[in-house]
Amino acid sequence: MFEKYFSQRIKNTPSSFIREILKVTQNPEIISFAGGLPNPVSFPQDELKISMNRIADKFGSKIYQYSTTLGLDSLREYIAERYKKIWNMDISIENIIITTGSQQALDLIGKVFVDENDNVMVEKPSYLGLLQAFCMYRANFVQTKLNDDGLDIDDLKNTLKTYKPKLAYLIPNFQNPTGLTYTPENRKKVFEAIKDEDMILVQDDPYGELRFEEGARIPYIGLNETEKNLYLGSFSKIVTPGMRLGYIIGNKEIIKMLETAKQASDLHSNIFGQYLISDYLHNNDLDRHIEKIKKLYKAQANAMVSAMEEYFPKTVKFTHPKGGMFTWVTLEEGKDVLQLFDKAIAQKVAFVPGHPFYVKPDKVNTLRLNYTNADTDTIKIGIKRLANALEEI
Amino acid sequence: MFEKYFSQRIKNTPSSFIREILKVTQNPEIISFAGGLPNPVSFPQDELKISMNRIADKFGSKIYQYSTTLGLDSLREYIAERYKKIWNMDISIENIIITTGSQQALDLIGKVFVDENDNVMVEKPSYLGLLQAFCMYRANFVQTKLNDDGLDIDDLKNTLKTYKPKLAYLIPNFQNPTGLTYTPENRKKVFEAIKDEDMILVQDDPYGELRFEEGARIPYIGLNETEKNLYLGSFSKIVTPGMRLGYIIGNKEIIKMLETAKQASDLHSNIFGQYLISDYLHNNDLDRHIEKIKKLYKAQANAMVSAMEEYFPKTVKFTHPKGGMFTWVTLEEGKDVLQLFDKAIAQKVAFVPGHPFYVKPDKVNTLRLNYTNADTDTIKIGIKRLANALEEI
Numbered sequence: 195m196f197e198k199y200f201s202q203r204i205k206n207t208p209s210s211f212i213r214e215i216l217k218v219t220q221n222p223e224i225i226s227f228a229g230g231l232p233n234p235v236s237f238p239q240d241e242l243k244i245s246m247n248r249i250a251d252k253f254g255s256k257i258y259q260y261s262t263t264l265g266l267d268s269l270r271e272y273i274a275e276r277y278k279k280i281w282n283m284d285i286s287i288e289n290i291i292i293t294t295g296s297q298q299a300l301d302l303i304g305k306v307f308v309d310e311n312d313n314v315m316v317e318k319p320s321y322l323g324l325l326q327a328f329c330m331y332r333a334n335f336v337q338t339k340l341n342d343d344g345l346d347i348d349d350l351k352n353t354l355k356t357y358k359p360k361l362a363y364l365i366p367n368f369q370n371p372t373g374l375t376y377t378p379e380n381r382k383k384v385f386e387a388i389k390d391e392d393m394i395l396v397q398d399d400p401y402g403e404l405r406f407e408e409g410a411r412i413p414y415i416g417l418n419e420t421e422k423n424l425y426l427g428s429f430s431k432i433v434t435p436g437m438r439l440g441y442i443i444g445n446k447e448i449i450k451m452l453e454t455a456k457q458a459s460d461l462h463s464n465i466f467g468q469y470l471i472s473d474y475l476h477n478n479d480l481d482r483h484i485e486k487i488k489k490l491y492k493a494q495a496n497a498m499v500s501a502m503e504e505y506f507p508k509t510v511k512f513t514h515p516k517g518g519m520f521t522w523v524t525l526e527e528g529k530d531v532l533q534l535f536d537k538a539i540a541q542k543v544a545f546v547p548g549h550p551f552y553v554k555p556d557k558v559n560t561l562r563l564n565y566t567n568a569d570t571d572t573i574k575i576g577i578k579r580l581a582n583a584l585e586e587i
Numbered sequence: 588m589f590e591k592y593f594s595q596r597i598k599n600t601p602s603s604f605i606r607e608i609l610k611v612t613q614n615p616e617i618i619s620f621a622g623g624l625p626n627p628v629s630f631p632q633d634e635l636k637i638s639m640n641r642i643a644d645k646f647g648s649k650i651y652q653y654s655t656t657l658g659l660d661s662l663r664e665y666i667a668e669r670y671k672k673i674w675n676m677d678i679s680i681e682n683i684i685i686t687t688g689s690q691q692a693l694d695l696i697g698k699v700f701v702d703e704n705d706n707v708m709v710e711k712p713s714y715l716g717l718l719q720a721f722c723m724y725r726a727n728f729v730q731t732k733l734n735d736d737g738l739d740i741d742d743l744k745n746t747l748k749t750y751k752p753k754l755a756y757l758i759p760n761f762q763n764p765t766g767l768t769y770t771p772e773n774r775k776k777v778f779e780a781i782k783d784e785d786m787i788l789v790q791d792d793p794y795g796e797l798r799f800e801e802g803a804r805i806p807y808i809g810l811n812e813t814e815k816n817l818y819l820g821s822f823s824k825i826v827t828p829g830m831r832l833g834y835i836i837g838n839k840e841i842i843k844m845l846e847t848a849k850q851a852s853d854l855h856s857n858i859f860g861q862y863l864i865s866d867y868l869h870n871n872d873l874d875r876h877i878e879k880i881k882k883l884y885k886a887q888a889n890a891m892v893s894a895m896e897e898y899f900p901k902t903v904k905f906t907h908p909k910g911g912m913f914t915w916v917t918l919e920e921g922k923d924v925l926q927l928f929d930k931a932i933a934q935k936v937a938f939v940p941g942h943p944f945y946v947k948p949d950k951v952n953t954l955r956l957n958y959t960n961a962d963t964d965t966i967k968i969g970i971k972r973l974a975n976a977l978e979e980i
Contacts, residue, residue, distance in 0.1 A: 195814070195838075195840060196787075196815075196838065196840050196841055196844075198785070199700055199753060199754070199785075199787055200699060200700065200844060201698065201699060201700055201701055201702045201705075201724070202702050203698065203702075204698060204699050204844055204847060204848060207847055207851070229653075230653075231652060231653055232652075232653075234647075234648035234649075234651070234652055235648075237648050237651040237652070239643070239647065239648065239651070242643075242651070243640070243643045246639050246640075246643070247636070247639075247640070250632070250635075250636045250639070254627075254632065255627030255628075255630050255632060256627075257829060258627070258630040258632070258635070258827035258828070258829040258830070259624060259625075259627055259630070259827075259828065259829050260622075260623075260624055260625075260823075260828045260829065261829060294687055294831075294853040294856075294857075295853050295854055297851070297852065297853050297854045298852060298853040301851065301852045301853070305594065305596065305597060305723055306593060306594060306597050307592055307593065307594055308594055309594045309595050309596075310703075312594075323851075323854075326850060326851040327851045327852075329851065330698055330848070330851050330852075331594070360592060361592070392591070392592075394589075394592050421588070422589075430653075434651035434652075435651070435652060435653045436650060436651040436652050436653065436654060436857065436858040436859050437651070437857055437859060438687075438853060438854070438855070438856065438857045438858075445588075445589065447588060447589050448589055451589075451593060451597055454597060454600055455597060455723070457690075457719060458600070458690070458694060458716075458719040458720045458722065458723050459690065459691060459694045459720075459723075459852070460687040460688050460690050460691040460694070460831060460853070461688055461690045461716075461831070462831070463687075463831065463857075464687075464829065464830055464831045464856075464857040464860050465829040465831075466827075466829050466830060466859075466860060466863075467857050467859060467860065470859075
């Protein structure tokens with residue numbers, strides 16, 4: 195009825211695959227590895243309750259009033275200090291804008307950089323939230339192959355030469371959907387290949403803090419070597435996603451443009467939530483809290499990988515995540531993951547078929563599994579059910 | 588340095604006038620009528636503190652977890668019930684999407700409806716937040732003259748005939764920036780003029796509840812007579828703006844499209860804030876709370892109008908708002924409001940010159956004054972200062 199009024203961008207947006215899947219998984223009998231939810235036991239509820247009462251007493255009406263577009267100073271100071279300490283970044287709060295979750299960071303970056311038909315490079319497969327966000331600005335996506343050690347360097351060079359992308363979007367740590375992490379060597383090669391290109395590099399890092407296998411943090415691509423980098427972070431996976439608080443770190447000139455875009459988008463992010471998270475961070479040991487989450491997720495990831503090793507046919511490959519929230523499964527060449535999905539639902543287990551992570555999904559034989567939102571026993575039962583489904587295709 | 592990377596839309600966005608003005612008003616000696624802040628004494632702080640502790644105890648981790656894009660059911664139910672009761676609307680929660688403040692409602696409507704160069708009709712003058720939001724989608728604005736009783740019907744008919752706008756954006760109650768309200772007769776004429784047009788009508792209504800002069804609520808244009816209407820509402824002016832909670836009411840098919848756009852924009856609005864406001868609304872008498880705000884603002888508006896009547900030269904005209912937050916001042920033809928602004932700052936009083944409310948600001952002799960965020964004594968002093976500045980131009 196309203197077709198003629200709708201914009202081209204919204205008419206060209208594929209209806210959300212995942213939303214349809216989540217409807218199926220409403221059935222409580224189904225074990226769902228489809229979502230990307232943090233385990234709710236990881237939320238610091240007691241500490242947050244203390245913080246909310248403290249900010250109500252301390253700041254009065256300020257926690258309810260309109261506020262600034264860039265975000266609360268004390269929260270941006272915490273972020274600046276943390277990145278200075280960990281990465282030796284030369285930044286101040288002027289290099290930081292608070293966003294309404296990382297999803298808004300993607301929307302704002304689209305608003306500020308992407309004109310219709312601009313080439314944007316993403317991983318293959320890539321995060322579906324980015325594809326949705328940039329779809330709104332009618333980007334032309336080019337996908338570069340992702341290997342076990344990071345971007346495929348030959349494919350990357352070819353992409354750069356052929357498409358001269360204006361912007362690249364990468365998730366170097368525990369990528370969504372694959373769980374893969376770029377090695378230090380791969381990051382160096384990627385930076386070598388892109389450093390002289392006219393290209394903004396966005397590194398999205400919601401999972402970087404969740405490294406649960408041994409090994410130090412790996413520096414970002416081109417860290418402290420270029421002004422053309424934007425770094426995205428989020429409190430969703432390490433404190434709480436419901437507050438919708440993420441941030442972008444970058445050159446001040448770019449942050450100013452993002453501020454203009456944010457003003458047009460929602461004026462500012464919920465200020466109560468900013469006071470709450472800032473108070474929590476300034477009065478608790480975030481690293482100690484993260485250690486608890488890592489321990490939890492490590493056990494869950496191990497349970498999933500062990501169960502897959504035990505029950506899956508040997509023709510099925512999967513990644514061994516060292517952090518983050520997902521593993522990525524690849525079926526034998528020629529198998530159809532949608533057929534598997536139907537069989538899996540019949541077995542009462544759900545996952546996300548690979549389709550929404552590709553720009554041009556064709557014959558897809560991949561799927562994403564999330565392990566953070568189920569206990570180890572449930573994970574084992576779910577993987578058994580999935581193994582049964584695998585035998586039927 | 589980054590100029591070449593920026594999108595056309597962001598390069599064409601005028602740098603925010605108001606942001607520059609607000610910098611000037613940081614000086615505590617300046618009395619500012621420039622902002623649009625609710626009076627913080629109107630925030631129900633005690634009740635909100637009770638509600639936040641109650642939801643923490645009652646809902647546990649749910650108030651911190653990811654949630655649905657359309658928004659919390661109980662909050663949407665409250666809104667549906669209120670609009671059914673007041674306006675006899677035939678709606679359910681499926682007709683409602685929660686937005687991150689009304690500003691996001693504007694952004695989402697832009698995303699869903701506006702292609703580059705689409706004609707969008709707005710009032711002259713119009714709300715600058717809408718102009719900023721739709722600027723991102725490169726709308727072609729056409730402004731229709733606003734009179735004391737509402738839209739100028741001849742100008743409206745001419746606009747419709749000449750530009751065939753795809754969408755119109757109006758603020759029928761206590762408009763921002765003018766404080767004007769469309770009369771019932773004017774609304775009927777407007778609907779008569781537009782009802783057969785291929786046009787979506789957006790009625791933004793953040794101030795409608797704040798009618799402090801006698802008189803009943805005036806029904807929306809085309810209320811319950813068309814499916815092409817969208818109604819915007821907000822909790823910013825009647826509970827708290829810091830939570831960033833607004834909503835759109837409309838046909839289900841349109842709400843579905845807005846949901847897709849919102850998913851790409853920020854996934855969902857802060858869920859803690861939604862639980863908090865929902866709990867507050869379900870456990871307190873909103874109408875009684877609104878009565879208190881209206882009494883407060885009525886005194887402040889009267890103080891401003893009385894002071895203007897007493898001190899301003901008779902050549903200066905101004906609106907007599909019956910609700911809302913603003914009055915609109917028109918200088919003698921040929922006077923330059925920017926010259927007045929400089930003199931006013933020297934007198935230590937600030938306002939918003941009319942420029943950002945026009946699509947093509949030329950010789951502007953209008954300005955907006957806000958009266959909600961200063962007590963009556965301060966308002967009187969500020970208006971005296973402004974009268975002094977008026978004598979100097």
